[in-house]
Amino acid sequence: KAGVTQTPRYLIKTRGQQVTLSCSPISGHRSVSWYQQTPGQGLQFLFEYFSETQRNKGNFPGRFSGRQFSNSRSEMNVSTLELGDSALYLCASSLPSGGDTDTQYFGPGTRLTVL
Amino acid sequence: AQSVSQHNHHVILSEAASLELGCNYSYGGTVNLFWYVQYPGQHLQLLLKYFSGDPLVKGIKGFEAEFIKSKFSFNLRKPSVQWSDTAEYFCAVNAQGTGTASKLTFGTGTRLQVTL
Numbered sequence: 001k002a003g004v005t006q007t008p009r010y011l012i013k014t015r016g017q018q019v020t021l022s023c024s025p026i027s028g029h030r031s032v033s034w035y036q037q038t039p040g041q042g043l044q045f046l047f048e049y050f051s052e053t054q055r056n057k058g059n060f061p062g063r064f065s066g067r068q069f070s071n072s073r074s075e076m077n078v079s080t081l082e083l084g085d086s087a088l089y090l091c092a093s094s095l096p097s098g099g100d101t102d103t104q105y106f107g108p109g110t111r112l113t114v115l
Numbered sequence: 116a117q118s119v120s121q122h123n124h125h126v127i128l129s130e131a132a133s134l135e136l137g138c139n140y141s142y143g144g145t146v147n148l149f150w151y152v153q154y155p156g157q158h159l160q161l162l163l164k165y166f167s168g169d170p171l172v173k174g175i176k177g178f179e180a181e182f183i184k185s186k187f188s189f190n191l192r193k194p195s196v197q198w199s200d201t202a203e204y205f206c207a208v209n210a211q212g213t214g215t216a217s218k219l220t221f222g223t224g225t226r227l228q229v230t231l
Contacts, residue, residue, distance in 0.1 A: 003158075033217050043205065043221035056218050090159065094217065102216060106151070106159035 002027065004093050004107030012113045018079040021110045025072050025093030031055075032074040033104060034066060037088040046089075049074050050096070078112075086114045117142035117208050121222035128196050129230050136191040136225050138180075138206030145211040148189040149219070150180055154202040162204075165189065176200070201229045 005024045013019050025032050033056075034046040045058040049068035066076045072093075078085055088111050092104035118141045128134060140146060150162040163174025170182040180191045189206060206222040209215065 031217055033219075035219075035221075042223045043207075043219075045218045045220070048217040050217070056215050058218070092159075092219075096216070103149070103161060103164055104217070104219060105161065108158040 004091055004105055006089075006091050006107040006110050008110060009108065010111050010113075012115060013081050014115050015081055015083060017081050018077065019081060019112060021076045021078075021089055021091075021112075023074045023076070023091030023093075023107060025074070025091075026105055029093035029095055029105075030072050031094045031096045031102070032068060032072065033092045033094075034074070034076050035090040035092065036060070037090055037109070038086075043090070046076070081114045083114050086112060088112075117146065117210055117220045119206055119208055119220055119222035121204075121206055121225050123225045124223070125226045125228070127228045127230065130198055131195050132229075134191070134193040134196045134200070134227070136204055136206075136227070138189045138191065138222060140187050140189070140206075140208045140220075142187075142208065142210060144213070146208045147211060147216070148180070148182060149207040149209075150174065150178070150189075150191050151205045151207060151221075152202045153205065153224075159205070162191070196227070196229050198229045198231055200227060202227060 007022045031050045033048040048056040052068045063079045068074045088109040090109045091107045094102040094104045096102040120139045148165040151159045173179045203224045207219045
């Protein structure tokens with residue numbers, strides 16, 4: 001079974017621009033979560049989408065948004081980019097099975113550099 | 116909200132040495148616990164997980180972890196490390212019964228360097 005895929009793998013943008021990142025979950029997985037990984041803050045949860053609805057949200061400003069499509073693919077958008085948005089953005093997918101015991105599987109990430 | 120502490124930021128071991136990486140969490144309710152590994156240039160991979168039952172869980176590549184509820188700990192162990200275990204290790208938790216199981220809280224990670 002193919003793993004979580006993310007595109008693009010690398011992006012360079014300038015301050016003030018916006019960016020869209022894409023994530024395709026493992027086949028059959030319906031939940032997609034996004035995380036930001038930086039050297040200073042580590043791995044931080046951004047949000048989770050399930051059945052095309054945002055189900056959980058972390059503590060990030062409204063410039064960070066996402067959506068999920070009917071095929072469970074998800075996109076994440078960051079508007080008005082700031083230097084501090086430079087990070088590795090990770091996508092993770094899980095079934096979920098209906099309980100609280102699902103496991104998230106991570107993609108390779110998109111490395112965003114903001115100049 | 117839950118939090119996770121990994122006190123060892125950088126560990127250097129010789130091959131065949133034993134490994135124990137500490138992980139402590141803070142949360143008043145029931146949690147699920149995970150260890151993920153990130154090899155150089157690769158994506159996060161699941162090493163092992165604990166949901167319930169036997170507090171000693173075994174994962175891939177000879178790793179194991181023990182959940183000690185009274186100590187809020189979930190330490191990772193391996194009896195004999197290999198050079199290929201060089202990687203960054205992350206402990207993570209999520210809360211059961213709150214509808215936020217998708218929200219993993221990670222520790223800051225431990226960089227393990229295994230020397231030949």
